[in-house]
Amino acid sequence: MAKHILRGIAISVGISIGKAFFLNRSHYRILPRQTLSQAALPHEEARLENAFRDADSELSAIRERMPAELRDHVMIIDSHLMILRDPKLAGKAIGHVKELGINAEWALEKAVAEIEEAFNALDDPYFRERVQDVRLVAERVMAKLAGDTEEMRAIESRVVLMAYDLTPADTVEMETSKIMSFVTVQGGKTSHTGILARSLAIPAVVGVTELEDYVSDGQLVIVDALKGIILVEPSEEELARYSDLKYKFEDYQAQIFRTCHLPGETIDGYRVKVLANIERFEEVTSAIDNGGEGIGLYRTEYSYLNRKTLPTEDELYEEYKDLAAIMSPKRVVLRTLDLGADKFMAHFGTLEEQNPAMGLRAIRFCLRHTDLFRTQMRAILRAATTGNIAIMFPMISSLSEVRQAMHQLRQCVASLRKDGIAHNADLPIGIMIELPSAIMIAEVLAREVDFFSIGTNDLIQYTLGIDRTNRYVSHLYQPLHPSIVRSIKHAVDAAHQAGIEVSLCGEMASDPYCIPILLGMQIDTISLNPQAIPGIKRIIRQTTMEECKSLLRQVLQSTAVSTSNHLVQNRIFQRFPEELTFFSSLLDTEEVPLS
Amino acid sequence: MNDSMHSEELASETGQVGVVAENGAGVCSVQVCVINDQGLHARPAARLAQEAQKFKSMITLCQADTEVDAKSILDILTLAAGQGSNLELRAEGDDASEALDHLSEMFKNRFR
Numbered sequence: 001m002a003k004h005i006l007r008g009i010a011i012s013v014g015i016s017i018g019k020a021f022f023l024n025r026s027h028y029r030i031l032p033r034q035t036l037s038q039a040a041l042p043h044e045e046a047r048l049e050n051a052f053r054d055a056d057s058e059l060s061a062i063r064e065r066m067p068a069e070l071r072d073h074v075m076i077i078d079s080h081l082m083i084l085r086d087p088k089l090a091g092k093a094i095g096h097v098k099e100l101g102i103n104a105e106w107a108l109e110k111a112v113a114e115i116e117e118a119f120n121a122l123d124d125p126y127f128r129e130r131v132q133d134v135r136l137v138a139e140r141v142m143a144k145l146a147g148d149t150e151e152m153r154a155i156e157s158r159v160v161l162m163a164y165d166l167t168p169a170d171t172v173e174m175e176t177s178k179i180m181s182f183v184t185v186q187g188g189k190t191s192h193t194g195i196l197a198r199s200l201a202i203p204a205v206v207g208v209t210e211l212e213d214y215v216s217d218g219q220l221v222i223v224d225a226l227k228g229i230i231l232v233e234p235s236e237e238e239l240a241r242y243s244d245l246k247y248k249f250e251d252y253q254a255q256i257f258r259t260c261h262l263p264g265e266t267i268d269g270y271r272v273k274v275l276a277n278i279e280r281f282e283e284v285t286s287a288i289d290n291g292g293e294g295i296g297l298y299r300t301e302y303s304y305l306n307r308k309t310l311p312t313e314d315e316l317y318e319e320y321k322d323l324a325a326i327m328s329p330k331r332v333v334l335r336t337l338d339l340g341a342d343k344f345m346a347h348f349g350t351l352e353e354q355n356p357a358m359g360l361r362a363i364r365f366c367l368r369h370t371d372l373f374r375t376q377m378r379a380i381l382r383a384a385t386t387g388n389i390a391i392m393f394p395m396i397s398s399l400s401e402v403r404q405a406m407h408q409l410r411q412c413v414a415s416l417r418k419d420g421i422a423h424n425a426d427l428p429i430g431i432m433i434e435l436p437s438a439i440m441i442a443e444v445l446a447r448e449v450d451f452f453s454i455g456t457n458d459l460i461q462y463t464l465g466i467d468r469t470n471r472y473v474s475h476l477y478q479p480l481h482p483s484i485v486r487s488i489k490h491a492v493d494a495a496h497q498a499g500i501e502v503s504l505c506g507e508m509a510s511d512p513y514c515i516p517i518l519l520g521m522q523i524d525t526i527s528l529n530p531q532a533i534p535g536i537k538r539i540i541r542q543t544t545m546e547e548c549k550s551l552l553r554q555v556l557q558s559t560a561v562s563t564s565n566h567l568v569q570n571r572i573f574q575r576f577p578e579e580l581t582f583f584s585s586l587l588d589t590e591e592v593p594l595s
Numbered sequence: 596m597n598d599s600m601h602s603e604e605l606a607s608e609t610g611q612v613g614v615v616a617e618n619g620a621g622v623c624s625v626q627v628c629v630i631n632d633q634g635l636h637a638r639p640a641a642r643l644a645q646e647a648q649k650f651k652s653m654i655t656l657c658q659a660d661t662e663v664d665a666k667s668i669l670d671i672l673t674l675a676a677g678q679g680s681n682l683e684l685r686a687e688g689d690d691a692s693e694a695l696d697h698l699s700e701m702f703k704n705r706f707r
Contacts (some may be wrong), residue, residue: 065654079641082668087643118673130637134669309678311631424653 002222002231002238002564008183010228011194013247013531014253015205016181017239020219020232021159023170034103045518046098048104051144052090059084071089083137089115104393105145110139160221162211166193170257181223183230185211195282198531205230227584245581252578253534260291260534262541264526270545272519274537275331275527277505281319284326286530292536294388296527297453297505298323300376301338310372316379324387333430333453333503333527334380336373336405338362338394357467362395367404377412384424392430392453397437430503432460439487440496452495453527454505460484479508479586480564485517485555492521503527512539512576513568513585519545520552535583539576547571606663614637625684627698634677639706644668646698652688652700665698670681 036044063077083089087249096107109173119131132388161179163170163188178201187193187206197204203225215221215232222231226249231238232255245431264274273294276287287295303311303319324332340361343401353359366373393405416423431438431445434455438445446452460477461468463484468477478484488504495502503525508514510532518526519540528536551571563588629635635643647654647665655666658680663670665684676682686694 075638075641078645079637079668082641082644085648086669087664088667115669118669122673122675124637124675124677126633127672130672133637307633309634312632313633528636 001235002226003233004210004231006208006210006214006230006232008205008208008211008228008230009187010203010205010225011187012179012197012202012204012225014201014223014225015242015249016160016203016223017226017234017242017246018158018160020162020178020215020217020221022215022217023161023163023166031105032103032105035101036103037369038101041097041101041344044104044107045094048090048094048097048107049144051104052084054144055219056081056084057141058144058179069194074483080133080137081132084141089134089137099514105142107147108138108141112319117487160223162215164212173250181205181225181241182510183208183211183221183223185209185505195233195280199282199528218399219312226582230281230496234489248578249582252582256534256538259541262537263293264537264540266519266540266543266545266548268544268546270519272523272540273525274533274540275333275525276530276533277527278530281323284323287329287533290530290533292530292533295323295327295332296330296525297392298334298340300334300336304337304339304555310375313375313379313382316376319382320379320389324383324389328387331390333390333392335392335394335432336363336376336380337366340365357461363393363401363405364395367408370408373408374412374415376417377409378423381409381412381416381423381425381427382421384427385422390428390451392432392451394432394455395434395458396431397435398446399441401449402431402445406448410579422568433491434506436463436487439463439491442491443497444496446494446500449500451501451503451504454488454506456484456488456490456504456508459487459506463487477586478561479511479514480517480555480557480568481561482559482564485564488518489521489552489556492523508588510536511522511586512536512583513572513587515539515556516543516548516571517568520542520548520550543575543594547575612704621691622685622687623695624686625695625699626669626682627682627702629676629678629680629682629702632678633676634680635671637672640668640671641700642706643671643701646701647694650686650690650694650697652686652694653689654684654686657683657685 059077059081063074063081066074066077092111092114093104093108096110097104100107100110102110114129115134115390119128119134122128124304158178158180161182163182163184165184166182181203182193182197183204184193184206185208193204193206193531205225205228206225208230209269220233222234222238224231224242234242235320264272266272273293275294276283276290276292277299278284278287278295279299279302284295299532300316301398303316320334321330338361340356340359360368377391380389383389383469384391390569391409393402396402396405409429413423413425428450430451430453431449432455433439433442433445433452435458439459442452456479457468460479460481462474462475464478464481466476467472468474500511501524504518504523505527507528508518511525512535515526516535516539526536551567554567555564558567569587631639633639644666655662656665656671656674657663658674658676661674662685663674665671674680674682683700684695686692688694
């Protein structure tokens with residue numbers, strides 16, 4: 001057994017085995033503090049000036065090397081450069097050396113502390129947090145004062161890079177050929193690190209909270225970015241097993257990539273469209289590269305989060321237009337704002353709700369804040385002139401909500417017409433089916449719209465009444481619970497009876513174990529995270545509709561989750577042994593012992 | 596905090612700014628309004644400081660009774676000037692009026 005096993009979130013798949021290398025930006029916390037003789041001061045001033053100058057040329061060089069697709073980050077680097085050149089930082093620090101007769105590190109620390117004080121006094125959280133930028137800049141200068149030994153460029157051999165967090169500048173700076181994978185304490189699926197890791201195809205695990213406590217420089221680690229596990233000082237047996245797995249996985253990856261651009265079609269000719277779910281504009285490249293036949297779900301929330309004011313109609317229009325243009329003639333489904341529950345805009349603040357998951361979120365939020373809703377819809381209607389855009393309303397629970405949303409949409413069309421602004425009012429309109437109520441009235445809803453998209457993540461949580469992030473009940477999150485399978489089947493049938501298409505955009509679509517029964521239901525489209533597309537397409541292309549239908553029949557007859565899971569796992573195990581090795585599945589839920 | 600005493604007459608969605616006025620002692624000033632959506636956040640503050648540094652004059656940015664150095668991004672950020680804030684730009688030196696023309700134009704153009 002390994003000395004320690006740490007868990008995190010795998011954000012870019014793969015396996016790597018190597019020595020841990022800590023990008024230790026906190027080393028300066030043990031600061032040398034000295035008072036110096038008058039004679040030593042000019043030398044100390046020069047040290048500080050040189051450190052600022054070196055940090056400046058380093059950052060400027062990073063800026064120059066910034067690839068075009070990261071141009072947004074150039075702005076962050078520009079503001080860091082301005083801070084670096086700011087008389088308030090460098091000037092104060094140099095002043096302290098002169099006036100107080102102290103060493104450069106101490107003087108810089110004092111200057112940062114004074115600036116921090118000024119920022120801490122601000123009421124506005126956005127401005128208050130800008131002190132983080134000051135700290136990052138100061139750390140860069142501190143590193144220069146310390147002689148820079150631990151900087152990225154010092155990385156000699158291929159290593160597993162470990163850090164508390166990676167800044168955009170860090171990731172641009174690193175020579176990726178020397179990095180086998182990265183592991184961070186902070187970060188989520190859609191962090192900057194995640195997007196970069198995926199675009200460079202480097203395995204990455206984030207959110208490893210115990211990283212700094214259990215791993216030190218030079219230790220041998222295995223990064224299993226399939227399951228999100230870090231093995232620290234693994235045993236011989238684990239090393240052998242993972243070396244083998246790594247080799248097989250790379251071989252498998254190469255194989256599935258070669259075929260990911262082929263259509264998702266079963267051996268007996270059933271065609272299912274395979275689209276990508278994305279959240280940020282930058283992810284569009286990975287959607288295309290992985291064989292996505294369009295964007296089945298664009299989560300538009302990102303442009304609203306982490307900012308103080310609302311985006312304008314023009315800003316949104318530009319964003320949607322660019323997305324549509326890149327994907328054209330392929331479909332892009334824009335889901336209108338799905339805020340509330342765990343996602344909030346600074347603009348509105350956190351609502352005081354007892355039970356936010358059941359509160360003012362998604363379409364309910366938009367129907368309450370119609371100004372915001374209309375701004376977004378006007379932008380969508382305008383962008384729809386430039387590509388194949390569809391609009392989709394989340395979390396519909398009743399007929400009246402669909403009608404209210406449509407009413408708002410029609411008002412936007414009318415106002416655009418009145419303003420003489422080009423728009424396309426004929427775009428397809430869809431709704432998310434993710435509440436049990438919507439399932440029960442699916443026949444009614446299907447007559448009102450052009451397509452359904454089943455959001456299984458929420459459907460499972462609301463149907464089974466469990467919060468999957470709650471460790472005591474997360475094992476009850478069961479996609480093959482008979483109620484879920486029947487719900488999905490009901491929605492698909494209702495859509496088809498009404499002659500509309502139905503898509504599925506939850507995590508079930510990226511689960512190899514769930515795919516066959518979804519195909520058996522004759523789902524028209526699936527939409528999943530870009531990285532999972534090649535593997536899922538491969539399964540679709542190697543199966544037949546006949547076997548999917550027979551499996552579905554058996555699962556529909558089963559009255560217990562365990563029977564359904566067993567049936568499905570056996571089938572996949574016989575037919576696709578490789579997928580069993582490489583994919584984690586929603587069906588592998590572990591019960592947490594109550595201690 | 597963002598409301599200066601002139602806010603009623605100066606707050607303007609078009610970013611209309613006052614006329615550069617000289618008081619005789621080589622000090623020029625102009626009223627500006629922050630009209631870009633996010634206020635004087637990191638990127639516009641960086642742009643403003645960068646442009647201000649191109650002039651020889653001493654340039655200050657005033658909000659109510661707070662005065663900061665317009666050549667310092669850190670100073671600008673500590674104003675925490677949100678959208679709709681009315682500020683006064685002051686410059687003293689040979690190129691003062693040129694500086695104010697240029698900088699107030701940036702406010703108008705939302706720092707693009």
